Amino acid sequence: MKIVVPLKQVPDLVEDLELNDEGTGLDYEYLKMKLNEWDDHALEEALQIKEGGSAEVIAVAVDGEDVDKMLYTALAKGADKAVKITGANPYADNQELARVLANAISGMGADLVLVGVQSAGDRDGWLAPILATHLNMPTVSVVTGLEVNDGTATVHKEYSGGIMAEFDVALPAVIGVQAARQTPRYAPVSKVRQIQQSASIEEMAAGDVGDVVTSTVEEMRHPEKSGGARILSSVDEIVEVLKEKGVV
Amino acid sequence: MTLKTMVRKEKENKISYVEKDSAIIDGIDVSGHWNKMYQPREISNFDVGPLEELRALAGAESIGNCYQCAQCIGVCPVDNVGDYGPRKIYRKLQMGISLFDSADLWQCTTCMNCLRVCPKEVNMIEIMPAAREKAILDGKEVPAELQEMFQNCAEYGNPMGESPRKRARWAKKADVEVKDLSKNPESVDVLWFVGDYYAYHGRGNDAANAMARVLTRLGVNFGTLGAEERCDGDSQRLAGEKGLFEMLAEHNIEKFNSLEFNKMVVSGPHAYNAIKNEYPKMGGSYDVDHYTQFLSSMMDKLKPLMTREFKKKVTFHDPCYLGRHNGEYEAPRTLLNAIPGIEFTEMFRNKEQGYCCGGGGGGMWLDGFMADNINERLSENRVKEAISVGAEVLAVCCPYEVSRFEDAVKSTGNEGKLQVLDIIEIIDQCIE
Amino acid sequence: MGDILVVAEHLNGALDESTFELIGMANDLGNSVVAFIGGSDDMIGQLGAASKVVRVDAGADFNPETYGAALVAVADHVNPQVVLTSGSSMGMELANMLSAQKSWPLAVAATKVSIDGDVKAESALFGGKIIATTNLGSGPCVVAVVAGSAPADAGRKDGRPAVESVDMPATAGKVTFKKLIMPESADVDITTKDVLVAIGRGIGSKDDIEVAEELAEALDAAVAASRPIIDAGWLPKSRQVGKSGLKVKPKLYIALGISGAPEHLEGMKNSSTIIAINSDKNAPIFDVAHYGMVADLFDVVEELTEALD
Numbered sequence: 001m002k003i004v005v006p007l008k009q010v011p012d013l014v015e016d017l018e019l020n021d022e023g024t025g026l027d028y029e030y031l032k033m034k035l036n037e038w039d040d041h042a043l044e045e046a047l048q049i050k051e052g053g054s055a056e057v058i059a060v061a062v063d064g065e066d067v068d069k070m071l072y073t074a075l076a077k078g079a080d081k082a083v084k085i086t087g088a089n090p091y092a093d094n095q096e097l098a099r100v101l102a103n104a105i106s107g108m109g110a111d112l113v114l115v116g117v118q119s120a121g122d123r124d125g126w127l128a129p130i131l132a133t134h135l136n137m138p139t140v141s142v143v144t145g146l147e148v149n150d151g152t153a154t155v156h157k158e159y160s161g162g163i164m165a166e167f168d169v170a171l172p173a174v175i176g177v178q179a180a181r182q183t184p185r186y187a188p189v190s191k192v193r194q195i196q197q198s199a200s201i202e203e204m205a206a207g208d209v210g211d212v213v214t215s216t217v218e219e220m221r222h223p224e225k226s227g228g229a230r231i232l233s234s235v236d237e238i239v240e241v242l243k244e245k246g247v248v
Numbered sequence: 249m250t251l252k253t254m255v256r257k258e259k260e261n262k263i264s265y266v267e268k269d270s271a272i273i274d275g276i277d278v279s280g281h282w283n284k285m286y287q288p289r290e291i292s293n294f295d296v297g298p299l300e301e302l303r304a305l306a307g308a309e310s311i312g313n314c315y316q317c318a319q320c321i322g323v324c325p326v327d328n329v330g331d332y333g334p335r336k337i338y339r340k341l342q343m344g345i346s347l348f349d350s351a352d353l354w355q356c357t358t359c360m361n362c363l364r365v366c367p368k369e370v371n372m373i374e375i376m377p378a379a380r381e382k383a384i385l386d387g388k389e390v391p392a393e394l395q396e397m398f399q400n401c402a403e404y405g406n407p408m409g410e411s412p413r414k415r416a417r418w419a420k421k422a423d424v425e426v427k428d429l430s431k432n433p434e435s436v437d438v439l440w441f442v443g444d445y446y447a448y449h450g451r452g453n454d455a456a457n458a459m460a461r462v463l464t465r466l467g468v469n470f471g472t473l474g475a476e477e478r479c480d481g482d483s484q485r486l487a488g489e490k491g492l493f494e495m496l497a498e499h500n501i502e503k504f505n506s507l508e509f510n511k512m513v514v515s516g517p518h519a520y521n522a523i524k525n526e527y528p529k530m531g532g533s534y535d536v537d538h539y540t541q542f543l544s545s546m547m548d549k550l551k552p553l554m555t556r557e558f559k560k561k562v563t564f565h566d567p568c569y570l571g572r573h574n575g576e577y578e579a580p581r582t583l584l585n586a587i588p589g590i591e592f593t594e595m596f597r598n599k600e601q602g603y604c605c606g607g608g609g610g611g612m613w614l615d616g617f618m619a620d621n622i623n624e625r626l627s628e629n630r631v632k633e634a635i636s637v638g639a640e641v642l643a644v645c646c647p648y649e650v651s652r653f654e655d656a657v658k659s660t661g662n663e664g665k666l667q668v669l670d671i672i673e674i675i676d677q678c679i680e
Numbered sequence: 681m682g683d684i685l686v687v688a689e690h691l692n693g694a695l696d697e698s699t700f701e702l703i704g705m706a707n708d709l710g711n712s713v714v715a716f717i718g719g720s721d722d723m724i725g726q727l728g729a730a731s732k733v734v735r736v737d738a739g740a741d742f743n744p745e746t747y748g749a750a751l752v753a754v755a756d757h758v759n760p761q762v763v764l765t766s767g768s769s770m771g772m773e774l775a776n777m778l779s780a781q782k783s784w785p786l787a788v789a790a791t792k793v794s795i796d797g798d799v800k801a802e803s804a805l806f807g808g809k810i811i812a813t814t815n816l817g818s819g820p821c822v823v824a825v826v827a828g829s830a831p832a833d834a835g836r837k838d839g840r841p842a843v844e845s846v847d848m849p850a851t852a853g854k855v856t857f858k859k860l861i862m863p864e865s866a867d868v869d870i871t872t873k874d875v876l877v878a879i880g881r882g883i884g885s886k887d888d889i890e891v892a893e894e895l896a897e898a899l900d901a902a903v904a905a906s907r908p909i910i911d912a913g914w915l916p917k918s919r920q921v922g923k924s925g926l927k928v929k930p931k932l933y934i935a936l937g938i939s940g941a942p943e944h945l946e947g948m949k950n951s952s953t954i955i956a957i958n959s960d961k962n963a964p965i966f967d968v969a970h971y972g973m974v975a976d977l978f979d980v981v982e983e984l985t986e987a988l989d
Contacts, residue, residue, distance in 0.1 A: 168855070168856040189489060217815075247874075393885060
């Protein structure tokens with residue numbers, strides 16, 4: 001079985017997000033990019049499936065700063081192959097990214113495409129269902145449980161309040177992963193470095209992306225601070241509030 | 249365990265026993281396994297695989313030297329509050345129990361007290377990092393808190409997972425100028441390696457500010473690496489992430505080499521150990537002092553500045569990586585004894601026999617894990633000792649320790665009884 | 681000005697609150713509101729605030745494949761200016777499939793929608809740190825709206841509007857709904873508690889939950905949590921507050937070490953009083969909290985528990 005996992009870089013929220021001069025997007029020059037945490041779950045789930053039976057795991061990413069490191073880390077964690085798509089916009093929104101990935105993945109013969117269900121900057125959609133439409137594959141998102149048997153994936157889709165729905169999905173399919181069955185693993189630096197010496201990343205040109213559903217960002221801004229909380233400075237003040245509210 | 253699997257395991261482990269198919273004693277039927285009697289076992293009956301596997305690792309060879317004298321157990325700070333020690337590890341290995349899958353793997357703080365007394369030179373300081381590295385590379389389960397720390401250091405260059413760009417932010421709030429050599433390179437006399445806790449931790453910031461003021465008052469021409477500094481990596485190395493250590497060290501060495509300075513001064517014993525003993529192996533050799541060493545070499549200048557009295561009863565905790573690991577016991581004491589008005593008292597376990605705070609060798613990020621394995625935190629044990637000698641202030645000179653001991657003061661119910669201060673904070677308070 | 685097509689979301693035969701929020705929001709925009717319902721006819725009697733309902737017999741239970749195909753058919757039938765869905769697990773899937781299949785622009789994570797010639801949506805991105813205004817053109821387009829962005833009461837009205845039926849289109853039948861899995865009977869029902877002590881990532885380790893439990897005991901409260909705590913397996917799913925957890929409205933919500941990601945705020949921002957304790961003074965939780973304290977949560981909680989005993 002072949003599992004393809006697209007990996008996307010997103011701005012690291014540990015840094016303050018700065019806006020471009022026009023106020024229509026992020027200023028990427030000073031941003032630190034990191035792997036989308038949901039994609040890390042998708043990769044972990046793929047590796048779990050591989051380790052529980054047999055599968056080939058292919059990590060795919062659009063070329064950009066630090067992407068090599070991200071892909072080598074995926075290899076160090078246990079992915080079998082890493083593919084880098086060159087000549088595409090590394091900061092593309094999901095509608096455009098889905099087109100780029102669909103081009104790249106369509107010829108790979110994937111049985112399963114595992115995508116992080118969301119990322120912090122999703123503005124024009126979620127990657128998984130859009131990608132599935134372009135690949136003409138069935139799809140289910142917000143999946144926390146996944147089991148593959150004889151060409152069928154049995155998935156648990158999460159609703160609110162802890163309720164889940166179970167679906168059978170005929171493969172090949174695109175699944176939007178909410179959480180892997182266990183915390184994504186850590187790749188020791190020495191292993192990543194070792195892989196950097198021994199493994200290679202395959203390159204693939206993005207090619208013609210075709211028509212992308214566009215929407216224009218008119219403005220991006222930081223939210224104005226609302227009146228916000230009244231700041232208390234001692235536990236006594238908290239106790240006062242609790243009394244006032246009749247809690248104690 | 250079912251009877252069947254027990255028998256199978258017994259066979260695998262070559263345990264021999266006598267068992268009568270039919271036996272009735274005093275009218276009670278004790279046939280079969282009810283009358284089983286085990287034969288004494290030879291040590292050679294056990295699987296030596298786990299011991300050999302560990303011994304085969306570079307650095308871990310000396311585990312085979314152990315002859316079970318148990319000197320180490322008497323001085324092991326972890327055994328003092330739990331059930332762990334070098335001798336016990338060897339004993340388990342003799343019985344075929346692997347270290348790689350055991351909680352023992354993560355309990356050693358690499359404090360070095362065992363090596364000090366070991367007649368066979370079983371060197372846990374090298375055995376533990378080697379064993380841990382193998383476990384990590386083999387994908388064994390790493391305690392989650394430690395794994396998160398590794399991840400943070402790999403991504404951000406500090407264990408807290410803070411933005412590397414904010415590393416020099418504390419200096420903006422300092423009331424003296426702290427030169428950021430990464431922004432404005434210039435030749436300085438002293439390159440001050442600030443370290444993670446001084447840079448990011450609230451209480452560490454207090455010490456960093458104190459240090460900046462004291463150096464300024466002494467007229468030292470100093471600067472820092474600013475936001476370009478990264479974690480020294482020593483605790484990561486000792487916790488088994490050698491590759492991460494190398495990555496951090498390479499970064500720091502490259503930055504050090506791009507600057508002109510005569511001497512390096514570090515805030516913390518772990519950075520001191522790394523830069524003094526490990527960085528040279530990677531091509532970075534520097535004249536480095538722990539800050540207590542640097543300041544104690546300037547007593548003629550420092551002493552006249554300290555005009556304000558600090559009339560408190562003070563005791564001092566020797567950091568393992570300044571003391572036992574690097575033989576420096578006097579510099580901090582020279583400073584403390586020069587504090588006007590101070591009443592200095594030693595704890596029972598001091599200098600070579602100093603007790604470990606529990607933060608070394610990665611222990612700083614294993615408190616949750618250790619809680620399941622020990623009955624009292626090492627820092628709590630130490631705080632009680634400080635109180636028992638009547639101290640009002642526990643002086644430290646390792647950036648890990650202020651927060652560790654302050655926590656311990658609270659968790660042992662001694663809040664208000666014992667203050668924890670970095671020596672540099674005390675010196676700063678004495679300068680008008 | 682075309683119609684606004686609202687996707688009525690339902691689970692287990694009951695309409696979701698978001699349906700009423702969306703209908704109310706759509707009515708405010710001044711367009712004629714058409715609701716799409718894929719499930720049972722029984723629920724239509726609650727959609728009185730819509731001017732029309734289009735029903736497709738897509739099965740009683742949501743299935744991304746059938747409901748996705750049904751929505752496309754309804755969109756073709758209605759030819760709306762805007763399609764509004766909830767930003768939920770179901771709504772997001774439908775919004776995305778519709779957008780991709782029809783090549784209609786889409787904005788997600790929306791908290792505001794306006795129509796002034798062009799359709800515009802305001803979305804909270806990057807954990808609420810950035811607000812983006814997207815221009816989706818004059819329509820047709822799709823917007824997925826965050827739950828709680830509009831009052832539900834404005835769109836809640838009994839009455840059965842005119843109903844049109846659209847035939848269920850053929851699908852490839854690749855996704856099969858098997859069953860709903862209900863959560864194991866919850867140990868505590870956090871939705872009925874007057875006081876909740878909620879913990880987040882800032883709690884640090886599983887053992888430290890005890891500190892929150894002691895405070896909860898002193899306040900006769902239950903311990904709730906944000907997603908990271910549940911994902912780590914430190915508390916059962918029944919304690920999760922937020923988008924994928926439960927929505928709660930206690931009299932008092934004490935947030936300990938919770939930064940306040942939009943997904944969490946969605947589940948608790950309607951609490952009567954919110955007290956937040958966090959060491960990061962810039963944490964977004966302080967924007968929705970009524971009272972805040974910037975401090976180490978352990979110091980505060982232990983002292984507070986003692987003060988209450």
